[in-house]
Amino acid sequence: MTSILALPISLALILVLLSFGDRLARVVRLSPGGTVERLSLALILSLGAITPLLFALAWAHLLNRWTCLALVAALAAVGIGSLRQGLDSIRHKSWKEWIGPLTRTDRIPALGCGAFLVAGLVMALAPPTGMDTGVYHFTIPKIILQDGGLVSRDDVWIHKSGGFYMLYCLGMALGGEISAKLLAFAAALAGVGLTASISERLKPGTAWTAAFIVLSTPFVAGYLGYEYLELPAFAYSAAATLAVMRASEGTAWTILACAFAGLTLLTKQSAFATALLVPVALLDLLRRRRTAALVPAAGGSVAFGAFAGLWSAWNYASTGSLFFKYPDSVVDDRGILSKESVWKGAVLALGDISTSGGYWVDSYGPFLLAGLVGFLLFVRTPSHRPLVILFFGCIVFYPGVVLWFSPGLLNAHFTARYLAPAVLPLGVPAAASFALWAQGAGRPLRLAVLAALWLPAAASFALKTGKAAVAAPAAVGLESRSHYLARKIETFEACDRLNALPDPDVRVLFAAVRPYYLDRPYIWIPYIGPSAFLKGVATREDFLRRVREERITHVLWEPAPGHRSLLDDPDALFGPPFREIGRWPWKGSQAVRLYSVDRP
C-alpha cells in the first residue's frame, strides 16, 4: 500500500488509539495533564493495553486483517466519547492553541523540533530500509501475519522479545508497512511529548527546550521515522518515568509505572535499565503508605512481571526455554573475563555513553552530559534531584549487570543505544533546566550554552535531512517502492526476481542480511555467527545434502562481515548443481549472487 493511502488509514488508527487511551486514563482515574502530556500518555496507554490482546490473538493463530479490524472497532466503540471530544477540539481549536503559547525562548527550539519532525515524517512515509528492520523488526511481523500467528523458528529471531511487533502486525494488517512505520513514528512523538511534559512539570518553560534536546540527539534524530524498537522502548520508559513522578497522586500511577517498565522490556530486553524504576516506585509507595501499600505494590510487581515476561511465556510453551538461545551474534559467550577486560569493558561503556558508540546513532550528543554538568554546577534544584540520581544510577546499573551476565556485550559498542530509553527521560529535564537558566546568565555562558546546544544539533539535522532528501521522492509517491528499494537495498532486486518466479515450490536458502523483502518460503542464514542450517555441515557434500533435505530450490548469497565458514567462498561452494542466474553489485568489487539448484 502506498504512503498516500496508508496515511489516512494510519491517522484514523492513531485517532482511535488516542481516544481509547484517553478513555482508559479516565477509567483508572488518572487526572489529565496538559494537552501534550494527555495525548502522549493516551497513545502509550493504548499501545500498551492492546499489546497483550494482539499477543493473545497471535498465540492462538487468529491474528489477521479481520481480527485486527474487529479489535480496532471495539477500541473505537469504547473510546467514542473521547473520539467525539477530540474531533470537536480539532474543529474548534486553532493550531496555536494545540502547541500552547510560545515565549521568546521557545520559538527557536520549537522551530528546530518542527524541522526534525518533518524530516522524520518523510522517513516514516518512505519504504522501510533500516538494516535491523529487514533483518527482523519487520520480517517477524510479516512472518506472523503470513502464518496467522506466532510460529517457532530456529533461523529467524522470532524468539527474541518483540512486544512492539504486535503493533507492527496491527499496522501492517490494516494499512501495510507504511502504517506500521507511522505507528512507530507516533510512539516516538509520544516519547518526546512525555519527556517534554516531565521537564515542564519540574521547571515550567522548559518543555520546548527539552523536546529539542531529545529530538536533536543522534539517537532520536537517527531513528526517527525508522522502524526499529529503540524509540518505542524510549516512549514506554518515558511513560514509566512520568508515572513514577506522579505516584503521589494515587496508587494507579505506581502500578502503571511498573507496567510501563515491563512494556519497555517487552519491547526491547536490552533496555532493561528502565527496570530500575520498579523498585524505586515500589519503595516510594511503601514509604508513603506503609501497610496500605502492600496490595498495590503486589499489583505493580505482577504488572511488571506479566508484561516483561509475555514473550518468555510463549518461548517456554514453544521451545521449553524462557530465553531461546540463538547463536547470538552480539553477545560474546566467553566465560568470565580477566580483571583487565572487565576494566576495559567499563571504560568502553563510559566512553560510549559520553561520546558515541558503534554507529553515529549510538549517541546522546554532547549536550545531555554538558547540560547535566551545568545543572549540577549552577542550578541543582531539588525537584530534579530524584531523576538526576536515577540517571546516574542507570549509568552504573546497566554496565554492572552486563559485566556480570554478558560481558562481551560491552564490546559491541551499543551501550549508549541500549541505555538511551531509560536515561533520556531522566537526564533531559535537568539539561533543559540548565539551558533555560543559562539564557539569563552572563553573556559568555549564555552564548557558550547556545553554541553547545545548537552545533551538535546542526550536525544531526544535516544528516537527517540528507537521508530524508534521498527518501522524499519515494515518500510522496514520485518514485516507486521497487525503484527506491533497488537503489538502497543490495539484495532487493534478487528478492524481486525470486518473488516473480512462476514456480509455486520455490524455497530459498537466504544467506543474506535482510529477508524482509522476500515473499517466498525461506530458511535464513544470519549474516553473522553460526546458524541452525549449518550445524553439523563441515564439507561441501554436507552442505549439498542439507540443501536437498530442505528442498531448497534457490540460494541468495550476500557477502557477510561475520564468519560463516563454507559460505565465505562462494566460488568453491556454488559449483554444479548450483547455477548462477543473477548477480548484483554490492560493495567494491563484491556482488550479491543468486543461484538456482538443479534437481537431481
Next chain:
Amino acid sequence: MTTQAPDQGPTDARPSTTRVAVYLLFLVAYYAVSAIVYAGKLGEYVRDLDRHFQFFGRLR
C-alpha cells in the same frame, strides 16, 4: 518520589567567575573530544551515504 511543586528561580543567579570559567573549560575540552569521535563516525556514515548515492547513477 513525589511530584513536588516546581522550584521557582535559579539556585545560582550570579555564578562565580571561577565556576563559569571551570565550566567553559570543561565544555571546550568535552566538545573537542566529542568532535573528534563524531568526525570518525560521520566519516563512516558519509562513506556509506556515498555508496548509496552511487546508486543514483544506476537509474534505468
